[in-house]
Amino acid sequence: xxxxxxxxxxxxxxxxxxxxxxxxxxxxxxxxxxxxxxxxxxxxxxxxxxxxxxxxxxxxxxxxxxxxxxxxxxxxxxxxxxxxxxxxxxxxxxxxxxxxxxxxxxxxxxxxxxxxxxxxxxxxxxxxxxxxxxxxxxxxxxxxxxxxxxxxxxxxxxxxxxxxxxxxxxxxxxxxxxxxxxxxxxxxxxxxxxxxxxxxxxxxxxxxxxxxxxxxxxxxxxxxxxxxxxxxxxxxxxxxxxxxxxxxxxxxxxxxxxxxxxxxxxxxxxxxxxxxxxxxxxxxxxxxxxxxxxxxxxxxxxxxxxxxxxxxxxxxxxxxxxxxxxxxxxxxxxxxxxxxxxxxxxxx
Amino acid sequence: xxxxxxxxxxxxxxxxxxxxxxxxxxxxxxxxxxxxxxxxxxxxxxxxxxxxxxxxxxxxxxxxxxxxxxxxxxxxxxxxxxxxxxxxxxxxxxxxxxxxxxxx
Numbered sequence: 145x146x147x148x149x150x151x152x153x154x155x156x157x158x159x160x161x162x163x164x165x166x167x168x169x170x171x172x173x174x175x176x177x178x179x180x181x182x183x184x185x186x187x188x189x190x191x192x193x194x195x196x197x198x199x200x201x202x203x204x205x206x207x208x209x210x211x212x213x214x215x216x217x218x219x220x221x222x223x224x225x226x227x228x229x230x231x232x233x234x235x236x237x238x239x240x241x242x243x244x245x246x247x248x249x250x251x252x253x254x255x256x257x258x259x260x261x262x263x264x265x266x267x268x269x270x271x272x273x274x275x276x277x278x279x280x281x282x283x284x285x286x287x288x289x290x291x292x293x294x295x296x297x298x299x300x301x302x303x304x305x306x307x308x309x310x311x312x313x314x315x316x317x318x319x320x321x322x323x324x325x326x327x328x329x330x331x332x333x334x335x336x337x338x339x340x341x342x343x344x345x346x347x348x349x350x351x352x353x354x355x356x357x358x359x360x361x362x363x364x365x366x367x368x369x370x371x372x373x374x375x376x377x378x379x380x381x382x383x384x385x386x387x388x389x390x391x392x393x394x395x396x397x398x399x400x401x402x403x404x405x406x407x408x409x410x411x412x413x414x415x416x417x418x419x420x421x422x423x424x425x426x427x428x429x430x431x432x433x434x435x436x437x438x439x440x441x442x443x444x445x446x447x448x449x450x451x452x453x454x455x456x457x458x459x460x461x462x463x464x465x466x467x468x469x470x471x472x473x474x475x476x477x478x479x480x481x482x483x484x485x486x487x488x489x490x491x492x
Numbered sequence: 493x494x495x496x497x498x499x500x501x502x503x504x505x506x507x508x509x510x511x512x513x514x515x516x517x518x519x520x521x522x523x524x525x526x527x528x529x530x531x532x533x534x535x536x537x538x539x540x541x542x543x544x545x546x547x548x549x550x551x552x553x554x555x556x557x558x559x560x561x562x563x564x565x566x567x568x569x570x571x572x573x574x575x576x577x578x579x580x581x582x583x584x585x586x587x588x589x590x591x592x593x594x595x596x
Contacts, residue, residue, distance in 0.1 A: 348581075349577060349578065349581050351574060351577050352574055352577065352578050352581075355570055355571070355574035356574075358570065359567065359570065359571065362567070
């Protein structure tokens with residue numbers, strides 16, 4: 145691992161670009177352009193995280209912020225409108241908002257000097273629990289990547305609840321957007337997959353379809369590598385799940401949404417979203433049945449072949465797979481909901 | 493090997509400069525996309541080749557790192573022209589007029 149380079153000029157340049165992109169994304173009138181600028185903003189944030197040495201966070205930011213969320217915004221624009229309507233309220237309203245935002249900014253900035261210096265060894269975060277993780281992670285869990293062992297083992301409860309947050313977000317979007325009645329009007333009778341005409345517009349470019357058909361298997365292989373290799377290198381269930389979801393979203397965009405919906409019906413999709421969380425929670429329960437605390441993977445050594453530390457490593461892998469399943473199918477379900485306007489039949 | 497790396501990376505940067513100038517100076521959508529796509533792909537590939545030369549000089553397991561960068565090159569080589577093609581197609585469908593010499 146290379147240490148992060150202390151080039152502060154580079155950081156300043158990136159921060160200036162971030163502020164610039166944020167201002168441009170707010171001031172641009174065409175929402176499609178704003179979405180693209182927002183993706184660039186996320187990518188700059190990703191570079192800043194990477195420069196600070198937080199490679200896992202940078203990975204997540206690149207996959208979620210610059211990748212999938214831009215697609216979500218675009219598919220939302222597809223079903224609404226790309227031009228911004230003028231906001232309600234006159235000059236007094238704008239003045240009021242300006243004062244509120246300025247006050248909030250002043251309060252936030254006034255709290256800034258209380259932060260410890262970056263990398264300060266005496267700061268509360270570094271002085272209390274962090275040394276324990278750094279000294280004992282390899283011995284306890286055989287996981288060299290501290291982020292993974294902290295995320296999925298030492299702080300397994302937090303990650304369980306984070307996964308549930310993704311699950312709830314998916315359920316919320318589903319319950320807001322899904323329209324059951326509209327389907328019966330627009331949907332044609334169930335067609336036989338073998339004889340049905342191609343579900344995409346054949347006059348669209350062949351090149352895009354073939355290139356994405358070539359790339360998707362490699363993307364999925366890479367995503368599985370990211371999930372499985374998260375013990376040793378940056379990555380894990382969240383990043384790998386997002387890449388898996390993005391590979392299927394790429395198929396949906398380059399062919400047609402119907403192409404994807406033939407393989408992923410609504411019911412199995414939503415069941416799979418829930419099954420990832422279930423897998424995570426079941427691993428926790430299994431730990432209780434084998435005599436440990438909830439999510440204390442060490443006690444799984446009575447059913448797994450190796451010692452306690454290896455059992456913790458395997459437990460981390462299991463819960464990462466659960467996280468990956470939930471995140472992947474959440475991304476897919478959110479995209480289908482946004483792109484088909486909740487009808488689950490056709491769309492972007 | 494390091495000298496080769498620096499030659500490759502600086503050639504890539506020169507092509508990036510050309511890409512930027514082309515993007516700013518060309519008259520219409522299609523020629524701008526053409527400059528951006530070709531220059532961008534070539535210079536990224538050159539810089540990554542330079543990175544392979546750099547990692548091959550340091551540390552063990554560098555062949556694995558080089559192989560990974562080679563895979564990235566492969567993906568850029570496929571993905572970037574395809575993305576450009578899709579954008580060109582979208583521009584054509586949206587009705588972007590190609591620039592002609594006497595149209596000024």
